[in-house]
Amino acid sequence: MKIVKLGVLLCTLAGTAVAQSVAADSGKSDNVIKIGILNDRSGAYADLGGEGSVVAARMAAEEFGNAIDGVPVEIISADHQNKPDIGLGIVRRWFDVEKVDVVADISNSGVGFAVTTLANERQRIVLNASASSDFTGKACTRTSFQWVYSSYTNGYGLASALTKQKLDSWFLITVDYSFGHAFSNDMRRAIEKAGGKVAGEVRHPLNTADFSSVLLQAQASNAKVVALANAGADMTTAVKQASEFGITSKQTLVAPTVFLTDIDSIGLAAAQGLQFVTAFYWDRDEASRAWSKKYFARQGRMPTMTQAGIYSAVRHYLYAVRAAKTDDALKVADKMRELPVSDAFAPNGKVRADGQFLHDMYIARVKKPAESKQRWDYYDIVSTIPADEAFRSLSEGGCPLLAQR
Incomplete structure (x- = not known):
């Protein structure tokens, strides 16, 4: 019995040694x-x-x-x-x-x-x-x-493009943590640089279920654009409620961060016409x-x-x-x-x-229900933003690594 146990131990040790040798030879820890x-x-x-x-x-x-x-x-x-x-x-x-x-x-x-x-x-x-x-x-x-x-590609880029199209007054609905703050800051800079103005901004907690008071403030501002600086369930809830309030018929609704699953959840009837920047579309x-x-x-x-x-x-x-x-x-x-x-x-x-x-990044617009041929056929790619235009320049970022080079 002891001999068997000793044999098993030796085999185990040998296997471990082989595994360690493979790792060492391959350079993988x-x-x-x-x-x-x-x-x-x-x-x-x-x-x-x-x-x-x-x-x-x-x-x-x-x-x-x-x-x-x-x-x-x-x-x-x-x-x-x-x-x-x-x-x-x-x-x-x-x-x-x-x-x-x-x-x-x-x-x-x-x-x-x-x-x-x-x-x-x-x-x-x-x-x-x-x-x-x-x-x-x-x-x-x-x-x-x-x-x-990034908040630059999807926030700054979208706000800059639309403000230059004379959509020059904005109301921001911002989720209140670093993600939303980053988008809000980048959109503000783009809007103001392009000669537009931010008519107002309201911040909300993550996982907000009722946007009614926020959307009423957006309507009352008479801003040409209502921008949702949030994502996920917050964004989809806000888009659905914006449609119910009639905002989408009188003001342009944009959301810098939109995902395919968001549109599937919202439905084309409520989301149609929503504009955003995306990094990928399955049917590209x-x-x-x-x-x-x-x-x-x-x-x-x-x-x-x-x-x-x-x-x-x-x-x-x-x-x-x-x-x-x-x-x-x-x-x-x-x-x-x-x-x-x-x-x-x-x-x-x-x-x-x-x-x-x-x-490359892409400006997309959500299709009307009649334009969609099947489930997941939700976007029209309006234009391509080349990589060298889509992303903030290296000199603007202030990355401390560059000073070390």
């Missing part, structure tokens, strides 16, 4: 490349990211056979509940106990700032789908990347359609721009790990900035020195 998808899985932003982002990340890993140089790729997930303290606690455990190499998605700027700060201390990668422009500005770090969109071209159909086969819905963006970000990270021949965060981060990006999300993308992923 801990014999696993572990990616944590952190987002809202139960609240206002669950549909735009949630489990769909996990599925998208797994699709990216599968393109590499779920391994890099024989080292397995593992994807885990957790719900930050839109609370920075909860998100930070999860990520601290991921880094210190579970040896997670990368945190992806987040989709909440308040959580995002907490996570990128800790990741910078621990030298781990962040693939951030949160919106604040500060992630590639004053809060930029060597190991953090902003992948999908042949490549986006092909990938989206594979995603649909798993999820039963077409992907949002965040979900498609997480696929792209994880895919690029894994390419960088393979090219760098290591999962060392600093070396992989450098390689991510060096390699070009070409995938279903962005056919011509590149990562800038401040961690901003540059790609």
Whole structure:
């Protein structure tokens, strides 16, 4: 009996030694490349990211056979509940106990700032789908990347374009945390630079169910544009109630941050004519359609721009790990900035020195019900904003990394 136990022990030790040798030979620590998808899985932003982002990340890993140089790729997930303290606690455990190499998605700027700060201390990668422009500005770090969109691309860009079309008076309805504040600030700057004015602004808590008093103030302002600086369930609730109040027939309704699942929830009757900027649309071209159909086969819905963006970000990270021949965060981060990006999300993308992923953006308008041929056929792409115009210039951001170069 003792001989059998000794044999088992020796086999176990030998297996461990082989695994450690594989990890050492491959340049990968801990014999696993572990990616944590952190987002809202139960609240206002669950549909735009949630489990769909996990599925998208797994699709990216599968393109590499779920391994890099024989080292397995593992994807885990957790719900930050839109609370920075909860998100930070999860990520601290991921880094210190579970040896997670990368945190992806987040989709909440308040959580995002907490996570990128800790990741910078621990030298781990962040693939951030949160919106604040500060992630590639004053809060930029060597190991953090902003992948999908920003308050500049979707707030400043939209406000600038519409103000120049003589829609020059605005009323802002802003969710009261860093995400909404970032959008409000970027829209204000664009409106005023283009010669327009902000007639008023009201801030509301996350997960607001009744926008009636806010919408009445927007109507009374007589502003030409009512802008919803919020997202997820807040945005969809506000759009539905704006339609009921008749705002959409008298004022132009815009929402800088709109996702495909939002329009599916609102319905074309209430959302028709809504204008916004998007990073991705499943029916944009042949490549986006092909990938989206594979995603649909798993999820039963077409992907949002965040979900498609997480696929792209994880895919690029894994390419960088393979090219760098290591999962060392600093070396992989450098390689991510060096390699070009070409995938279903962005056919011509590149990562800038401040961690901003540059790609084309699109001005979209929601179709009328009669124009839609099937479910998920919701957008008209009005125009393309080239990457070099869509994103804030490197010199404007104030990223402290640039002073170190």
